[in-house]
Amino acid sequence: MKSSLKTFEEYFSQSVEVRMQHYEKAGRLQHVMLSHQFSIKLMEELFDIADHIKGMTRKPNGIEFLKSLLSHKKAMLYFTQPSTRTFLSFLTACQMVGMDTGEVRDPSLSSEYKGESQEDGVRVFSSYFDLIIMRDPKPGFCEYMAYLLDNTGRSVPIMNGGSGKDQHPTQALLDLYTIHRSFQHKGGISKKRYAFVGDLLRGRAVRSSVMLLSQYKDVEMDFVAPSSFQIAEDLEDILRSQNIKIRKTDDLGSVLSDVDCVYMTRLQDEYDLSGESNLIDYSQFSLTTDNVNQMKSDAIILHPLPRRHEISTEVDADPRAMYWRQLRNGVYIRAALLLYVFNVAHRLKDY
Ligand code: CP
16 A cells, blocks of 8 residues: 655654554455454464365365466565575465465575665566565565555565564464464463563564464463563563563473463574673573473474474474474465465365
């Protein structure tokens, strides 16, 4: 949607709630920028679409039918920050629904090497493709590109595959989808206690997932982190204003036996300014078979991955370990998002 404001700075200084309205077209999401854009109603719609897709991929004629849905659309994957899961699951999701794809992962192999700006590069993508999926280390960069295309270029949907330390909305969506599937016969997502563990200050996946989870009734959240990497003040303020029951601690053992879900994260030392991560004993924010034994028998363990040492590989065999399933869910929910954004999900009923 076009903005009447003159500069991006003016536009970006508006609240998230105002900016969100610009990312809709004809009552549905056009750009996927922020986890705030997903209401419970919309998430449930997407979970349902993802369940359908998952079932269809088990049958050859289902796979063929899915491929017919968006075979007239093309997606550009522009990832200027390293990624394995987000890149590959978006690529697989595009292939699943029949979209052709192009990619730039190393700007030194594009005309950025010759001095072309990222802004011009993205405008080129919008001329050749119907959708741009992007990851960039700069917070707000995806929003800037959406603003730019909407106001000066050919507007095509943009999906944020991770922007700096601030947002990773599709990771949050796959996290919630995994929680939904894990708890759908155990009372659902509401009224449960969730622990987030590790580098909570700089982890964009935690930021985005906490925002989605906070919409559910009577959830409680434990933030287990070294004091220097506790959740950001603005996020804590939002949760407190929503009357969410939160606790902050640096003692993982003190919460492990009480929670229904443990969301582990790695140290995000790529954002270090002067080696501050080296001062942390991260082993205290780790799961081994010993401390996993303290957890409830029906609790779940999530991790956006990649991991380093914060979950021992021996834990992988524990039935509560959901992180491999979680990354597989990323393909189905991202495919669901593609069908939703291009408004073809209703065609699933023709199968
Ligand atoms: N979870 C996640 O974003 O992984 P990648 O960095 O590998 O995409």
